[in-house]
Amino acid sequence: MTAFAGLSLNQATVQNLSVPEAVELCVRHDIGAIGLWREHVARTGLAASAACAKAAGLTVSSLCRGGFFTHADPAARAAAIADNKAAIVEAAALGTDTLVLVSGGLVPGRRDIGLARRLIADAIGELVPVAQAHGVRLGVEALHPVFAADRCVISRLGEALDLACQFPADAVGVVVDTYHVWWDAALLPDIARAGERIVSYQVCDWILPLPAETLLGRGHVGDGHIDFPPITAAVAAAGYAGYVETEIFNQTIWDAPADDTAATVAKRYPTIF
Amino acid sequence: MTAFAGLSLNQATVQNLSVPEAVELCVRHDIGAIGLWREHVARTGLAASAACAKAAGLTVSSLCRGGFFTHADPAARAAAIADNKAAIVEAAALGTDTLVLVSGGLVPGRRDIGLARRLIADAIGELVPVAQAHGVRLGVEALHPVFAADRCVISRLGEALDLACQFPADAVGVVVDTYHVWWDAALLPDIARAGERIVSYQVCDWILPLPAETLLGRGHVGDGHIDFPPITAAVAAAGYAGYVETEIFNQTIWDAPADDTAATVAKRYPTIF
Numbered sequence: 065m066t067a068f069a070g071l072s073l074n075q076a077t078v079q080n081l082s083v084p085e086a087v088e089l090c091v092r093h094d095i096g097a098i099g100l101w102r103e104h105v106a107r108t109g110l111a112a113s114a115a116c117a118k119a120a121g122l123t124v125s126s127l128c129r130g131g132f133f134t135h136a137d138p139a140a141r142a143a144a145i146a147d148n149k150a151a152i153v154e155a156a157a158l159g160t161d162t163l164v165l166v167s168g169g170l171v172p173g174r175r176d177i178g179l180a181r182r183l184i185a186d187a188i189g190e191l192v193p194v195a196q197a198h199g200v201r202l203g204v205e206a207l208h209p210v211f212a213a214d215r216c217v218i219s220r221l222g223e224a225l226d227l228a229c230q231f232p233a234d235a236v237g238v239v240v241d242t243y244h245v246w247w248d249a250a251l252l253p254d255i256a257r258a259g260e261r262i263v264s265y266q267v268c269d270w271i272l273p274l275p276a277e278t279l280l281g282r283g284h285v286g287d288g289h290i291d292f293p294p295i296t297a298a299v300a301a302a303g304y305a306g307y308v309e310t311e312i313f314n315q316t317i318w319d320a321p322a323d324d325t326a327a328t329v330a331k332r333y334p335t336i337f
Numbered sequence: 338m339t340a341f342a343g344l345s346l347n348q349a350t351v352q353n354l355s356v357p358e359a360v361e362l363c364v365r366h367d368i369g370a371i372g373l374w375r376e377h378v379a380r381t382g383l384a385a386s387a388a389c390a391k392a393a394g395l396t397v398s399s400l401c402r403g404g405f406f407t408h409a410d411p412a413a414r415a416a417a418i419a420d421n422k423a424a425i426v427e428a429a430a431l432g433t434d435t436l437v438l439v440s441g442g443l444v445p446g447r448r449d450i451g452l453a454r455r456l457i458a459d460a461i462g463e464l465v466p467v468a469q470a471h472g473v474r475l476g477v478e479a480l481h482p483v484f485a486a487d488r489c490v491i492s493r494l495g496e497a498l499d500l501a502c503q504f505p506a507d508a509v510g511v512v513v514d515t516y517h518v519w520w521d522a523a524l525l526p527d528i529a530r531a532g533e534r535i536v537s538y539q540v541c542d543w544i545l546p547l548p549a550e551t552l553l554g555r556g557h558v559g560d561g562h563i564d565f566p567p568i569t570a571a572v573a574a575a576g577y578a579g580y581v582e583t584e585i586f587n588q589t590i591w592d593a594p595a596d597d598t599a600a601t602v603a604k605r606y607p608t609i610f
Binding site: 170175176177181208209210212213214217219220223246247248249270272273274275276278288289290291 | 481493496521543
């Protein structure tokens with residue numbers, strides 16, 4: 065029923081666990097891959113994190129995340145580029161070929177959204193040779209427009225793709241995250257157009273009401289309003305053959321026992337098809 | 338500096354006022370037009386509302402709102418069509434040629450967003466002859482994707498326009514509301530493409546953080562992140578020559594003295610250019 069590699073648990077879903085704890089959780093629940101976060105990796109140590117996943121036989125499906133490129137201030141911009149270069153090196157050390165990018169919102173104190181977009185394209189251009197040298201692909205993630213002002217001015221998959229296509233396909237791709245793009249009338253044709261530029265497929269559901277902290281308004285697959293099967297079919301038809309990451313930011317889920325969360329994630333996974 | 342007719346106060350901005358009170362407020366602040374809401378008009382009475390605006394020399398720039406078409410249940414669907422026909426008649430009686438449509442979210446209990454879109458197109462098709470008979474244009478409003486599940490699956494101006502263009506231009510147009518569409522990379526070309534299909538230009542600002550009740554997260558022009566001048570210039574260049582409605586849903590603004598609100602609206606209006 066699928067050419068995908070299988071289910072991956074994005075570590076953000078079990079925010080309270082360290083890398084070794086999250087790895088053990090995946091093993092207990094027969095989840096073959098994990099998406100790691102830099103903060104957690106830093107806490108455990110890069111080499112220790114890589115060794116831990118490897119010893120458990122887990123694939124690291126992606127590293128989250130680089131980005132936040134929208135600085136007009138030269139020092140802040142240089143710091144962002146340096147940090148992203150470090151993230152590429154970390155991704156390679158962890159054995160994943162995918163670094164997810166959250167590109168950044170409006171430039172601080174500015175309303176010019178075009179300026180923010182140009183700064184992102186310029187920054188990615190600087191990172192491309194580094195990504196190629198390390199065999200890592202940068203995954204431009206379109207974020208829901210509710211985050212356009214403060215987190216990411218790239219709001220639609222098509223826009224992420226147009227940006228990615230300015231660069232070689234071995235260096236820059238796009239992330240399809242159902243939470244961010246489900247509402248878009250052009251989603252299915254844009255997925256088809258993305259083809260092998262798709263470097264990651266992430267799933268979680270759009271639930272209502274939104275919580276006060278908009279970032280945390282995500283639900284388990286099936287608890288909300290997203291029609292997953294047509295999106296999954298389009299991603300598969302586009303040629304994506306990697307892991308499907310479940311990535312859920314939700315305080316209630318974070319507060320729940322991680323084994324319950326992993327069990328629900330694994331149980332719901334087949335319903336995306 | 339503009340070919341617009343001038344500033345209009347949308348009644349939603351001063352939610353606590355009746356039609357006569359809102360009309361008097363506009364007169365006190367030299368605001369030449371008002372956008373009315375059906376609930377308020379019903380409370381004052383249709384004929385009394387029309388007479389009140391006319392006696393004050395105010396133009397009614399629009400009536401809010403029709404829509405909510407996304408019912409699969411035949412009875413609910415028939416009720417929605419009947420209600421929208423009544424709204425068209427009310428708009429004509431109030432002397433406005435514009436009925437704003439909020440088209441509706443996902444069909445209750447369904448996740449098929451394409452179904453919701455088809456129901457909207459079908460409903461508008463039924464309303465077109467009624468709109469033409471009464472000299473009223475239906476304004477399809479794209480709502481921010483944060484409202485896609487529960488209020489409106491038409492999320493982008495371009496999508497609203499593609500829908501409108503299935504019908505005669507004298508019957509169906511589009512509403513440009515900065516709050517809903519500011520983030521869209523295709524906004525300026527889509528405004529140009531909309532041309533004389535634009536039936537209303539509404540302004541308010543995108544402020545952060547969002548309140549728990551997402552609907553109420555709007556700010557006075559200038560208090561948030563939207564870059565108004567390029568949008569306004571595009572709307573003017575497209576040929577729109579009507580009123581610019583300030584429409585703000587915000588509990589703090591509703592709780593403020595209405596004269597303060599109207600003064601701020603009037604004072605900020607020139608900054609959109």
